[in-house]
Amino acid sequence: MAERTPVGVRRGSRPVTVLVGLVAAGFAAFALARGLGLERGFPLVPLMAYTPYAAGAAVLAVALAGVLRRWVSLAVLSVAAAVLVAAVVPRAAVFFAVTDMGGPELRVATFNVLGGGARIDEIVGLVREHGVDVLALQEVTPEVLADLSAAGLDDLLPYTVDHSGAGVEGSTVHAALPLTDAGALNGPDGFAMPVAAMEVPGARYGGAVEVVSVHTPPPLNAEYVAAWETELAALTAPPPEGVRRILAGDFNATLDHAALRDVLDSGYLDAAAELGEGTRPTWPVLGRTLPPVTIDHVLVDPGMGVADLEVVEVTGSDHRAVVVTVTLPGGR
Known part of the structure; x- marks a missing residue:
């Protein structure tokens, strides 16, 4: 039975x-x-x-x-x-990156200073210790900018495109090479996303490069999600002909968001993902009330090489800094 x-x-x-x-x-x-x-x-x-x-x-x-x-x-x-x-x-x-394009290198860093909460001396120390050539900062107030100058940032990166502002709205780009303010990619109600233009000696096609300090609104509610989508869409605007663009900053988005993948599809590579390190978390640091995710990125033109990604904690900010070596194509 x-x-x-x-x-x-x-x-x-x-x-x-x-x-x-x-x-x-x-x-x-x-x-x-x-x-x-x-x-x-x-x-x-x-x-x-x-x-x-x-x-x-x-x-x-x-x-x-x-x-x-x-x-x-x-x-x-x-x-x-x-x-x-x-x-x-x-x-x-998976390592996809081309690390050397045969031209000059730029050490590019991005960091959200949390409206002035981050340690000023550690930001300057980061630039010095990691040999940073271009620094994109977010949530920069005029007071933060003055404190950075007093702490010696201008000695290391003497050129600045200043779109600092009250609270969390301002962003800046600092560089060792001369910069020109080429406007901004943000909408009228968005956080500042300044475009800094430079010429890199020894790079192909005259070495025309633009660096954008990216900061989109966090998608914390329905209204912010709409603004977040609008600001990310603005990043898909093509650079001027003959210019290679780098987008570096706090995107408040991961590569699992279709809106950020649309930015990549418009003509960029994510440096961390190309190096097989695309899940290294950058936020949050303070308190850790949420599981850490990767929302700070350096996106580069496909004609650029990337290497040596580092994610660095700076006291006083809920974000980590991201530092990447970017190589431009050499020759004429």
Whole structure:
């Protein structure tokens, strides 16, 4: 006679089946949104920043569904996990970068100073110790700018495009080479995103380069999400003919956001992702109330090489600085 499963086990298995099914459906919806770039509005936009964590959790869920022998849920979870892992692993572990384009190098750094909360002496020390040639700063007030000058930043990077402002609205670009203020990419109600133009001696086509200090609004509510989308879209505007552009700053977006991938598709490479370090977290540092994510980036023209990425903590800011060596093409 066939052995019968106890009634209590049969009844108890149905809630487990439903629970695993709901988990599978949740991961499937998240994977679909990430895979097709469907995230819209609040709270889905900020949630998408945590795709690397979702990918890890999905893999664990696959294992659990297998142990519990929920085969339909296992199949759904396997597909969802594959989509999420495929989105994360290349930028986290695969080296794509061309590190040397045969021309001059620029050591480019970006840092959000938290409206003046960051230690001024450590910012100047960062520039000195890492040999920074171009520094993009966000949340710069006139007082911060004066303090940086007094601490010796002007001795290291004497040229500045100053779009500092009250509170968190201002941004600046500092460089060892002469700069020209080429306007801004932000809209009338956005944070300052100044464009600094320079000529790099020894680079091909006259070495015309623009550096943009990027700062988009954080997508913390429905209104901010709309502004965030508008400001990221502004970054897709092409540079002038013959100019190579670098976007460096606090994008308040990860590579799991379709809006930032649109910026890349307009003609940029993410330096960290090219170096297989695209999941190194840059925010938050202070308090760590949220899991850390990667929202500070250096994006470069595809004709540039990248190497030696460093992520550096500076006391007093909830962001880490990102420092990258950028190589321009050499020759005529």
